[in-house]
Amino acid sequence: MKNIILASASPRRRELLEKLRIPFEIRVSDVKEIITKTVPAEIVEELSLQKALAVAETEPDALVIGADTMVASDETVLGKPKDKEDAAAMLKSLQGKSHQVYTGVTLTWMGEKEREIRTFSEASQVFLYPMTEEEIQRYVDTGEPMDKAGGYAIQGLFAVYVKGIAGDYNNIVGLPVARLYQELKKNGIVILPANE
Amino acid sequence: MKNIILASASPRRRELLEKLRIPFEIRVSDVKEIITKTVPAEIVEELSLQKALAVAETEPDALVIGADTMVASDETVLGKPKDKEDAAAMLKSLQGKSHQVYTGVTLTWMGEKEREIRTFSEASQVFLYPMTEEEIQRYVDTGEPMDKAGGYAIQGLFAVYVKGIAGDYNNIVGLPVARLYQELKKNGIVILPANE
Numbered sequence: 001m002k003n004i005i006l007a008s009a010s011p012r013r014r015e016l017l018e019k020l021r022i023p024f025e026i027r028v029s030d031v032k033e034i035i036t037k038t039v040p041a042e043i044v045e046e047l048s049l050q051k052a053l054a055v056a057e058t059e060p061d062a063l064v065i066g067a068d069t070m071v072a073s074d075e076t077v078l079g080k081p082k083d084k085e086d087a088a089a090m091l092k093s094l095q096g097k098s099h100q101v102y103t104g105v106t107l108t109w110m111g112e113k114e115r116e117i118r119t120f121s122e123a124s125q126v127f128l129y130p131m132t133e134e135e136i137q138r139y140v141d142t143g144e145p146m147d148k149a150g151g152y153a154i155q156g157l158f159a160v161y162v163k164g165i166a167g168d169y170n171n172i173v174g175l176p177v178a179r180l181y182q183e184l185k186k187n188g189i190v191i192l193p194a195n196e
Numbered sequence: 197m198k199n200i201i202l203a204s205a206s207p208r209r210r211e212l213l214e215k216l217r218i219p220f221e222i223r224v225s226d227v228k229e230i231i232t233k234t235v236p237a238e239i240v241e242e243l244s245l246q247k248a249l250a251v252a253e254t255e256p257d258a259l260v261i262g263a264d265t266m267v268a269s270d271e272t273v274l275g276k277p278k279d280k281e282d283a284a285a286m287l288k289s290l291q292g293k294s295h296q297v298y299t300g301v302t303l304t305w306m307g308e309k310e311r312e313i314r315t316f317s318e319a320s321q322v323f324l325y326p327m328t329e330e331e332i333q334r335y336v337d338t339g340e341p342m343d344k345a346g347g348y349a350i351q352g353l354f355a356v357y358v359k360g361i362a363g364d365y366n367n368i369v370g371l372p373v374a375r376l377y378q379e380l381k382k383n384g385i386v387i388l389p390a391n392e
Binding site for chain 2: 019124154156160161163165167169177178182
């Protein structure tokens, strides 16, 4: 079994990978993220690739996982809010309708002959209930939106405003662990969770 | 603000309600659950009503929440597995396709003139990847399936086998907190999460 390295500083991604009860380490590179694409799915894929390859350079024998998440609504891509006002504006634009969340993932490891690289992305749709100004303000005041793409955490206090989703829930949190597991399995790398 | 009482012993429901950071207590009755319906949505609704009313009898001034969850696949309703073999059989019948999860909820509180009762249910669809015999056996051996309807925990180690869902994720875990919040809001009871 190879060493597994998560090339992400996100506490949500760490928690998701921890759920699988497989041993892994975290290494974060200071790679300059360069966006050359315009479609959300392709942007998160290329950023996940840059993050994974930067860490793989220094950890050539490990299986490295890179990931990037973005929220897209009405042709607009939303990153992390700059401040409370920005978070409130994002939530005002998202409430009462549906939007998309994209997570790009790159898996890379040294194969028998050369470095193997698998990049993919998952899209999930999120349907929100309408929110009043007071609800938006109260939510922003909890501080939860500040480090999250789109200004909300589906796994947190924001749960009461999420009518439903279509797709993988963990993809919205930040890492599609099911697809990740299945892609590795397809490549002969089976990471079965440890028993309790 | 009324006292809120969750009429359920389920640790998952407790965790979901705790996420909202609203104060609540847990009271479980030993009400005899009587099923008179045949459709899953109606069964979980009537069981949630029985659980809520039994607790409301002893706590007349509180807002009481009752809930019940079932898994339905190919016209078969799945409860909690009896043993490891039963769990493995359930998972074998669910893997590689989609099934439904129903949670029924009853909210009851004393209104100005009489007791108010709101009962509803949410249905979510779950799409599973195919699982090998080894994967099923390894998952059953983790012990996770034993106290879960359908023999799996979507929020646990089973996550790697869930391709996606349609509907509310928390409904699958055991309590549709969004619908619950929205139903209370419709009735003039707004439970806003406390600030950090």
